[in-house]
Amino acid sequence: MTEPMASDFRTALGRVLTMAVTLMVCGAAAVAVIGGFSLIAATGDPAPGVAAPKTSVGVISVELAPGYTVTRRFIGQIEAAARTDLGFELGGRITEVLVEEGDVVASGTVLARQDISDLIPERAALRAELAALAADAELARLTLARSDALTERGFSSVAVQDEARLTLARAEAGMAAIRARIAGVDVRLEKSVLIAPYPAHIGARRADPGQTAAAGQTVLVLFDAAPARARVGLPPELAAGLAVGDIVTVALDGALMEATIRQIRPDLDRTTRSRSVVVNLPEGAEPVLGDTVALLLTQVVDEPGFWAPLSALREGVRGSWSVIAVEAKGDRTLPAAVEVLHSDGARVFLRGALPPGAQIVAKAPDRVAPGQAVLVQVE
CATH class of the missing domain: 2.40.30.170 (Efflux pump adaptor protein, beta barrel domain)
Structure with a gap:
């Protein structure tokens, strides 16, 4: 066989083999299609889909109240x-402060003293003047007595008697003035001592011995022990x-x-x-x-509404609030707008268009969507 004839033979043989393989593949596909249709026909209609399970939610019933109480x-x-800012009425040098902060003292207790070294000699001088005037008054009294006796006998004039009487009056007036000055010194001596006006606790101590305090300056702060x-x-x-x-x-x-x-x-x-x-x-x-x-x-507060747990609230837009209610005849949910009137931390008092006995989701209202079927569990 010549070379050109061998080449033509190989080409024809390849075409025949390709056609045979193609026919075999098509036949297998046809058998698979026919078998699938037969299987579908044998099993009949497909089974209906299984419904998704309902979400279980806890609900509470709305109980309307005429108002609420708030603490x-x-x-x-x-x-x-009582509280007293105690100080000396007169200015002077402080010689003693006899109490400390926190002490408890009885009424009349001496708390502090002021320097009185200038008052003692002044009082002594006044007492001496009083004694001198007392002597003058006694002399005037004796003179007046003698003058009265002589006048009765006609040996003394009325003018001498009047002079003796006025001398006695002048001496007695001088004695009264000295006594008043002595009383003034006694008052200053009395005011040089701070005395507790009532049973008290000593608060702040604002002065110490040796300090010169102005009149009215606070030395001690007292708190009533009552x-x-x-x-x-x-x-x-x-x-x-x-x-x-x-x-x-x-x-x-x-x-x-x-x-x-x-x-x-x-x-x-x-x-x-x-x-x-x-x-x-x-x-x-x-x-x-x-x-x-x-x-x-x-x-x-007289505001009608109802109590609900804080967990029942659902936040809306622009600060609005709502709760998820359950249909009265059914098991589907729907939103209900409410207004928060009061909160005590765990509960809220709400106002909304919900009838008495209506049921709302008590916890996690965001887990359910409006219109969703739920399984109700009363809490």
Whole structure:
């Protein structure tokens, strides 16, 4: 066989083999298609899809209330029954300060003394002048007695008798003036001693021995030893609802106790525009002067609404709030707009267009969407 004839034979054989393989592949595909249709026909219609499970949510029922109560705290301060900034009425050098800060003293206790070295000789000189005038008065009295006797006998004139009488009057007037000056020195001696005006605790000590204090300068600060009180500023409308003798609740050092209203001032504080209320603390309370105290007042607010847990709130746009309600006849959810009137930390008092008995999602309302089917569980 020649070379050209062998080449043509190989080309024809390749074409035949390619066609045979193609026919085999097409046949296999046709068999697969026919088999698939047969299988589908044998199994019939496909099974319906399984529905997604419902989300379980806890709900509470809406119970309308005519209003709510709110406890308001008003901060005040512990103060002594009386406070006195004690000082000498007259200026002078201080010689003794007999107490220290924190001491407890009884009424009449000597607290401090002033230098009186210039008053002692002045008083002695006045006593000497008084003695001299007393002698003059005695002489005038004797002279007047003799003059009266001589006048009765006709041996003395009336003029001599009048002179003796006026001399005695002048001496007695001089004695009265000296006694007044001595009394003035005694007053200055008395004012040179600071005396506790009542049982007291010594506060600040602002002067020491050797210091020259001006008249009225504070030497010691005294706090009355009587039980301390609390002063609280209240809004005028709340203070008007209280009366002397009412029992109120105060919080001191984390403890609640009952106190009695002692006084209610009739005027307003110019700075805070509040009225001061003074309360007596119960026996056994030992507050620190200047410490803070809280007066607790319960106020009733007449605003209809309902209570809900804080976790039931859902925040909307622009500060709006809503809750997720459950349809009365069904198991689907829908949003309901509400207004927050009050919160006590764990609960909120809401106002909204929800009928009594309506159910709202109590926790995590963001887990469900409006219109979603839910499984209701009453909490």
